[in-house]
Amino acid sequence: xxxxxxxxxxxxxxxxxxxxxxGWDKTFCLQFLEKDxxxxxxxxxxxxxxxxxxxxxxxxxxxxxxxxxxxxxTIKQVSAIIPGL
Numbered sequence: 001x002x003x004x005x006x007x008x009x010x011x012x013x014x015x016x017x018x019x020x021x022x023g024w025d026k027t028f029c030l031q032f033l034e035k036d037x038x039x040x041x042x043x044x045x046x047x048x049x050x051x052x053x054x055x056x057x058x059x060x061x062x063x064x065x066x067x068x069x070x071x072x073x074t075i076k077q078v079s080a081i082i083p084g085l
Contacts, residue, residue, distance in 0.1 A: 026054065042064045043064070
């Protein structure tokens, strides 16, 4: 943690660490979707626990978060949701 630098660090994948300005995590895009009137947002991510780069958007009240384990799990979960949309 380097709060004086204004940076945030998150586990980005199996071999990466994401570094970005504070407030510029994946939730940044939600403000634009809201302006466009999009009310239901499903988010699928594999690093959804605290410290993961998907955590903030997964937990955000403006999204319906889905934790996935791999691409085939993502396909399975998306396929289960599509009929209800």
